[in-house]
Amino acid sequence: MYHASISREESEFISFHMVFFNPDTPAVLSPVTSVRDPWQFIPLEHPEEMTLPNISKLALCSHPRSSALAVYPNADGTLFIWGLIDQLNRYEDFIRLENSTAPHRPGLFEARIVGPGHILVSIEYKQIAELKIDGLSLDSVDIFERGPLFQKLAQGVAALQDHLLLRLSPDEDVCIIRERVRTLTVATIQRLLFRIKGFKHGGAILIVADVGNEGLNTKYGLHYTRLHEALKRYVVSLFDRDGAVRQIECSHADDRPLMRKKLARLQAECRENEKEIEAAIWFIALLTRIDGLVLMNQSLEVIGFGVEITTAQVPHSVKKIFASDGAGETRKKFNYTYYGTRHRSMMRHCHAYPGSVGFVISQDGDVRAIARVDDDVCLWENFRLLPEITPHDTFENGLGHD
Numbered sequence: 001m002y003h004a005s006i007s008r009e010e011s012e013f014i015s016f017h018m019v020f021f022n023p024d025t026p027a028v029l030s031p032v033t034s035v036r037d038p039w040q041f042i043p044l045e046h047p048e049e050m051t052l053p054n055i056s057k058l059a060l061c062s063h064p065r066s067s068a069l070a071v072y073p074n075a076d077g078t079l080f081i082w083g084l085i086d087q088l089n090r091y092e093d094f095i096r097l098e099n100s101t102a103p104h105r106p107g108l109f110e111a112r113i114v115g116p117g118h119i120l121v122s123i124e125y126k127q128i129a130e131l132k133i134d135g136l137s138l139d140s141v142d143i144f145e146r147g148p149l150f151q152k153l154a155q156g157v158a159a160l161q162d163h164l165l166l167r168l169s170p171d172e173d174v175c176i177i178r179e180r181v182r183t184l185t186v187a188t189i190q191r192l193l194f195r196i197k198g199f200k201h202g203g204a205i206l207i208v209a210d211v212g213n214e215g216l217n218t219k220y221g222l223h224y225t226r227l228h229e230a231l232k233r234y235v236v237s238l239f240d241r242d243g244a245v246r247q248i249e250c251s252h253a254d255d256r257p258l259m260r261k262k263l264a265r266l267q268a269e270c271r272e273n274e275k276e277i278e279a280a281i282w283f284i285a286l287l288t289r290i291d292g293l294v295l296m297n298q299s300l301e302v303i304g305f306g307v308e309i310t311t312a313q314v315p316h317s318v319k320k321i322f323a324s325d326g327a328g329e330t331r332k333k334f335n336y337t338y339y340g341t342r343h344r345s346m347m348r349h350c351h352a353y354p355g356s357v358g359f360v361i362s363q364d365g366d367v368r369a370i371a372r373v374d375d376d377v378c379l380w381e382n383f384r385l386l387p388e389i390t391p392h393d394t395f396e397n398g399l400g401h402d
Contacts, residue, residue: 002131005113009056013116016059021070021107023047023082028151028225037090039106041070043083050079057142064112065089091125093139114365130382135244141322141383146374152357155209158227164235172239181235188231188277188300193367194385195285202363203288204342207296209355211303215311216349217293224302227280231300234273241266288361293346315351315377331376343379346370351377 004014005291023043048054050071061084062069070083085106109128121129128136143149161181165174196203206216244263248256284302287294292306319331336344346358352373358370369380 004055014357015113017062017064017068017112018071019068019107039087047080047082120373196361203361204293205359207357217308218304219306221304228299230276237269309345309349311348311352317376321378347377
C-alpha cells in the first residue's frame, strides 16, 4: 500500500481502500443488525494477486464512501484481491451524523490510502494506526475523555447537564444523565472538527471561557445559538423517548397501542433534532472557510467569525503532549516557530488567556488542539477525532455510553 501511495497511474496518485477479509466468510453478513442494506462480499471470478500493477488497475473500484477491495492471503501466504465489498457508505454517513446507525464493519481490519505515503488503519470504528511518510503512530490520545483540556470545556458541559436535570424526573439516574450529556457534547465537537477537516481548506475554532477576552479582532460578529439550543432539545427528547420505552415495558397490554403511538412521535422528534444538530454543525463549519477563526463560548454558541488574534506576547514555554492528562514526561518541548502563523497566533492567545481552548485544522487534514496547562502552552496532535463506538451503537442512544 505504501508503494502504491507514492506511485501514479496516468499522472494521478493511486488511492484505494482495502479490507482484510477472509473470502470463505459468507458473502452476506448475517442479519445481526437492523440495517436494510448490510454490506456484501462480491467475489471476482478470477482473484488477482496483490501486486502494484494489479492494484493500479483496481484502485479506482474502491472508495471508503462506497466500496473496498477484499484482500486475504491464499494457502501459500501470498496476498490476493478476492473481490469487492459494497455498501460501506454508512461509515461516512454515521460519522457525519447523516445516519444514526453504526453497523458492523467487514473483515479483521481496514486500511486506506489518504495521500502519498499516508495510510490509515482501523478496526471497526477505531483508528489503530497511522503511517505518515516515515512516522508511525499506533495509538491516539483521547483528549475529550479526561485531562486538562477537557476540564477547560467542562463548564459548558455542566450547564447542559444542569438544564437536563431540571427538566427530567427525579427518578432518573443522575450519573447516567451527566455521562450521556458529556458524551453527546464531546461527540458534537468532534464531528464539527471532522466536518471542517473534510473541507481540506484549513480553519480554526477558539472556545473561550470569557467572551469579553481582549486580544481578538472580530471582523464578522454574530450570535448563533442554534447548536446549543438543539443539543438541549435533543437530550430532553432522548430521555423522554427512553422513558416511554420503560412505560411500555411496564404497562398493561391494553394501554400499549396508545403508548406506542407516543413512542413513535418521540422517536420522530429525536430524528428531527438529530437533523437540526447536523445542519447547525454544517453552518458553523462553513464559517471557518473565511480567513480568521470562528469564536465560540463554552456552550458552543458562535460569537463571531473571521476573527484575528492580536495578542503579541510569545509564550516562553511550548510543549507537545503525548497523553490526555499531560503529566510529567508526556510533555516534550518543541520550537515555537516550527508551525505556521495560524498555530502560533493560537498559542499566543491561549498563553495570555488560560481558559481558552483552540483547535487548528491544517489544509492537509491534521487537527491540533492548543491550551495552556500550568505555565506551558501545550499542543496535542494525533488525538482521537471520532467517538469510540462499537457495532450497533447509535448517536441517538448516546454513542454506546448508556
